[in-house]
Amino acid sequence: MTIHEQALKFIDAHSGEITAIAKSIWENPELGLKEFHASKLLAGELEKAGFSVDMGVADMPTAFVAEWGEGKPVIGILAEYDALPGLSQKISAVKDPIKVGAPGHGCGHNLFGAGSFGTVIAVKDYMEKNSVKGTLRLYGTPAEELGIGKPYMARAGLFDDLDAAITWHPMSLNMTMGNTNPGETSLLALNSFKVQFTGRAAHAAGNPQQGRSALKAIQLLDTGVQYMREHIPPQARIHSVITNGGGAPNVVPAFAEAWYFIRAPKRDMVNSIYAWIEDIIKGAALMTQTTYEIEFLSGLYELLGNKVLSLNLLENMKKVGDLKFSDEDKAFAREMIESVPPQMLQAVKQGFLTGVQPGTTAEEIGEYLNEKPLTPVWGLTGDMSGSTDVGDVSFITPTGQITATSLPLGIPLHSWQSTACSGSDIGFKSAVYAAKVMALTSLDLFTKPDLLQAAKDEFIKSTGGKKYVSPLPEGAKPH
Ligand SMILES: [Zn+2]
Incomplete structure (x- = not known):
């Protein structure tokens, strides 16, 4: 045999x-x-x-x-x-x-x-x-x-x-x-990460001026990413979900979270898109007077x-x-x-x-x-x-x-x-x-x-x- x-x-x-x-x-x-x-x-x-x-x-x-x-x-x-x-x-x-x-x-x-x-x-x-x-x-x-x-x-x-x-x-x-x-x-290299914004809760009708919306920071982040999309390699794929967008419309959300995947044909492309999105996150926090944390989950080749x-x-x-x-x-x-x-x-x-x-x-x-x-x-x-x-x-x-x-x-x-x-x-x-x-x-x-x-x-x-x-x-x- x-x-x-x-x-x-x-x-x-x-x-x-x-x-x-x-x-x-x-x-x-x-x-x-x-x-x-x-x-x-x-x-x-x-x-x-x-x-x-x-x-x-x-x-x-x-x-x-x-x-x-x-x-x-x-x-x-x-x-x-x-x-x-x-x-x-x-x-x-x-x-x-x-x-x-x-x-x-x-x-x-x-x-x-x-x-x-x-x-x-x-x-x-x-x-x-x-x-x-x-x-x-x-x-x-x-x-x-x-x-x-x-x-x-x-x-x-x-x-x-x-x-x-x-x-x-x-x-x-x-x-x-x-x-x-x-x-x-x-196949595509990938980064998986979550972004958490923290703002300040307030009555959304009674005293909204005291609130700072974490959800709005997520919305601006998503908008920023859409505008960035035109200027990155066309084979890149960016997808996200909002895992926490607040609890009720009448409360300014003090906490919100999104989960993002960035994919692209090469590892270094993912790295540079990720660095750009980090800037967008910073910008979203500045615009909304919130703070943020990035929870990095994984990165693949x-x-x-x-x-x-x-x-x-x-x-x-x-x-x-x-x-x-x-x-x-x-x-x-x-x-x-x-x-x-x-x-x-x-x-x-x-x-x-x-x-x-x-x-x-x-x-x-x-x-x-x-x-x-x-x-x-x-x-x-x-x-x-x-x-x-x-x-x-x-x-x-x-x-x-x-x-x-x-x-x-x-x-x-x-x-x-x-x-x-x-x-x-x-x-x-x-x-x-x-x-x-x-x-x-x-x-x-x-x-x-x-x-x-x-x-x-x-x-x-x-x-x-x-x-x-x-x-x-x-x-x-x-x-
Ligand atoms: Zn499998």
């Missing part, structure tokens, strides 16, 4: 454990930094498998690093396990929450953590039996939905000695993620692809073969599609056609579920919208990422439909599939020094040897 065959056989034999972990995390959805069940479950299973676990790293009780082996190279697999608010849902194709308003795994991170677990137990098994040298790690990275886990772990230096990192994300197709040419980036790793992952995806779904899975997917407007399936299929290599047939993409691994177009195509905290890792070490089909084409992540799929056999199969692909690439990195060196050479060329600088201001704490 080849190395790859042994790893695949091991994962098939342990698919029950991978599924049980994914199911248990799905049944106990926890929000970012509160993933006590998930982190304990994963860490416990890793300890049972022979890994040593450092729990509560980087000032986050639910962040951990599990390690096995010694010496170089050091390969890290990333795992996530946080849920999203309000997305509770039964395994049903009609909207039906388990508990109204409760969290749910609408981004499939229950699968993410379980799949990555499957990878490391298989790789460790092979390394142990064949005396392969090196250190294998699983990073338990909490609060991805808040963009908090990895940047704080990065600031703590936890990724610094990695030779490469491999990761995945549940999605509606089997492909690589961050399909850029060497040196290019995708854009995603730096690594084509050497992506090509290897694609090759291994093709070796693993199709992610096969049963007739039951397909029937569930078809039912699920009916819950979204028909244009969505069409739009997504067309969208994917711009992301996958020309000539990919509709049959290869699949009718409702993508089973075949797809080859992407390389370059900056349609991959610029969201953000991921994998970006920070990608500027510290060569990072490769795949996506695996966990939900039907046309169904978006962060939806109740996605929660349903993440708890179903469709989702569980994607975790096992991702475990396999990532295991093959990890083993390649441990056993083929030339491959690892090529990935590192590309990384050094792309970053110009520039060291990662944390986007977090001094004193920022994960919360």
Whole structure:
């Protein structure tokens, strides 16, 4: 048996454990930094498998690093396990929450953590039996939905000695993620912060002249940001909500708060927009005779692809073969599609056609579920919208990422439909599939020094040897 065959056989034999972990995390959805069940479950299973676990790293009780082996190279697999608010849902194709308003795994991170677990137990098994040298790690990275886990772990230096990192994300197709040419980036860097203004309460009709409105400071801040928008890079995205705008119209609000996201294709663009918004905040406070505080939550980098790793992952995806779904899975997917407007399936299929290599047939993409691994177009195509905290890792070490089909084409992540799929056999199969692909690439990195060196050479060329600088201001704490 080849190395790859042994790893695949091991994962098939342990698919029950991978599924049980994914199911248990799905049944106990926890929000970012509160993933006590998930982190304990994963860490416990890793300890049972022979890994040593450092729990509560980087000032986050639910962040951990599990390690096995010694010496170089050091390969890290990333795992996530946080849920999203309000997305509770039964395994049903009609909207039906388990508990109204409760969290749910609408981004499939229950699968993410379980799949990555499957990878490391298989790789460790092979390394142990064949005396392969090196250190294998699983990073338990909490609060991805808040963009908090990895940047704080990065600031703590936890990724610094990695030779490469491999990761995945549940999605509606089997492909690589961050399909850029060497040196290019995708997705958006981000700053997340809250602004709190404090004024003075007063009777809004009786003696408004004594009041100073914190809400008006927020309104002026928002107005200032709208006027700034014309003069920043057009790809930037700034969005905000007012989390506290006062209690009643007849009381001048003494306190008000807004939560802002700034996103842009490059970290330094976010930095300069942030500095401008800081000035607007100061101006709003001056105009309203209020005071302010900025609560910095997190800062993320854009995603730096690594084509050497992506090509290897694609090759291994093709070796693993199709992610096969049963007739039951397909029937569930078809039912699920009916819950979204028909244009969505069409739009997504067309969208994917711009992301996958020309000539990919509709049959290869699949009718409702993508089973075949797809080859992407390389370059900056349609991959610029969201953000991921994998970006920070990608500027510290060569990072490769795949996506695996966990939900039907046309169904978006962060939806109740996605929660349903993440708890179903469709989702569980994607975790096992991702475990396999990532295991093959990890083993390649441990056993083929030339491959690892090529990935590192590309990384050094792309970053110009520039060291990662944390986007977090001094004193920022994960919360
Ligand atoms: Zn996610």
